[in-house]
Amino acid sequence: MSETAQRRPILFHAAALASGVIFGGGLAISGMIHPQKVKAFLDLSQIPSGKWDPSLAIVLAVAVIVTMGALRIAHRRRRPVAAASFSQPHARRVDGELVIGAAIFGIGWGLSGLCPGPALADLVSTFPAILLFLAAMLAGMTLVHVWRLRARRQSAPIEEIET
Amino acid sequence: MFGFSPVSAAVGGAMIGLGVALLWIVNGRVCGVSNIFGSIVSGNWADLGWRLLFMAGLPLGAAAALLVGPDLFADMAPGLPELDMSPALLLGSGLLVGVGAALARGCTSGHGVFGLANLSLRSFAAVGVFMATAVLTVFVAGA
Numbered sequence: 001m002s003e004t005a006q007r008r009p010i011l012f013h014a015a016a017l018a019s020g021v022i023f024g025g026g027l028a029i030s031g032m033i034h035p036q037k038v039k040a041f042l043d044l045s046q047i048p049s050g051k052w053d054p055s056l057a058i059v060l061a062v063a064v065i066v067t068m069g070a071l072r073i074a075h076r077r078r079r080p081v082a083a084a085s086f087s088q089p090h091a092r093r094v095d096g097e098l099v100i101g102a103a104i105f106g107i108g109w110g111l112s113g114l115c116p117g118p119a120l121a122d123l124v125s126t127f128p129a130i131l132l133f134l135a136a137m138l139a140g141m142t143l144v145h146v147w148r149l150r151a152r153r154q155s156a157p158i159e160e161i162e163t
Numbered sequence: 164m165f166g167f168s169p170v171s172a173a174v175g176g177a178m179i180g181l182g183v184a185l186l187w188i189v190n191g192r193v194c195g196v197s198n199i200f201g202s203i204v205s206g207n208w209a210d211l212g213w214r215l216l217f218m219a220g221l222p223l224g225a226a227a228a229l230l231v232g233p234d235l236f237a238d239m240a241p242g243l244p245e246l247d248m249s250p251a252l253l254l255g256s257g258l259l260v261g262v263g264a265a266l267a268r269g270c271t272s273g274h275g276v277f278g279l280a281n282l283s284l285r286s287f288a289a290v291g292v293f294m295a296t297a298v299l300t301v302f303v304a305g306a
Contacts, residue, residue, distance in 0.1 A: 020220020
């Protein structure tokens with residue numbers, strides 16, 4: 001809103017690329033780019049036999065702790081290094097869309113062991129098959145986007161739209 | 164084939180956190196991969212550039228890590244990622260992941276990493292729910 005792509009410093013784009021590279025590297029080192037390894041975590045039935053793989057819990061825990069540190073550093077800053085402001089969340093309340101969406105997401109994730117980050121990182125060796133997953137994922141997101149636009153248009157006369 | 168790998172899990176997790184940290188401190192953006200990906204269709208044009216760069220970085224970083232990682236971390240999962248599933252399963256699961264992440268406005272990165280670190284109630288709810296349905300799905304459908 002307050003800034004355009006033209007005025008955005010080179011640093012902004014360099015940091016976005018670097019963030020993706022580091023994130024993708026982390027997915028590969030941790031093994032989370034292997035859908036079979038993700039499923040080995042979700043398969044709690046393997047706990048009694050000792051074959052359960054709790055690695056994903058460690059990945060998530062360490063990632064969360066490092067991010068907490070970053071949030072503390074950012075908290076002391078008025079604005080990000082290369083942008084006008086920190087982005088704000090769309091919603092704050094737990095609502096039906098969140099719960100139903102998360103439930104659907106979990107079913108899809110459990111079926112294949114794939115979620116958005118690893119699916120994109122998997123382009124490294126599973127092209128072109130992974131395009132089926134990515135195309136279907138984009139279609140699903142577009143469906144929700146169109147549904148939201150229609151819902152907003154229908155409620156427009158009654159409810160005031162924020163711009 | 165895959166077993167518990169605490170060292171590479173911790174190192175990889177730290178790297179994921181660093182990626183999220185960089186995008187927040189420098190760009191003020193939440194590193195939520197589903198939102199970044201979905202914005203190809205729903206986002207504004209001005210933000211397309213950095214989003215494409217971030218997404219291109221994911222397989223690039225993975226490629227570099229797959230080259231040097233196994234020599235550095237003995238417990239790192241061996242080999243390249245493989246998809247041992249049918250096209251129908253890829254399509255169906257992709258559709259569910261897409262619809263679900265869009266409705267929930269986040270996935271394993273946005274809610275799972277950033278949201279939990281930010282102590283967001285929405286994210287704790289989302290992670291609890293998607294972990295539960297994912298575990299149930301694997302229990303029913305098999306690993």
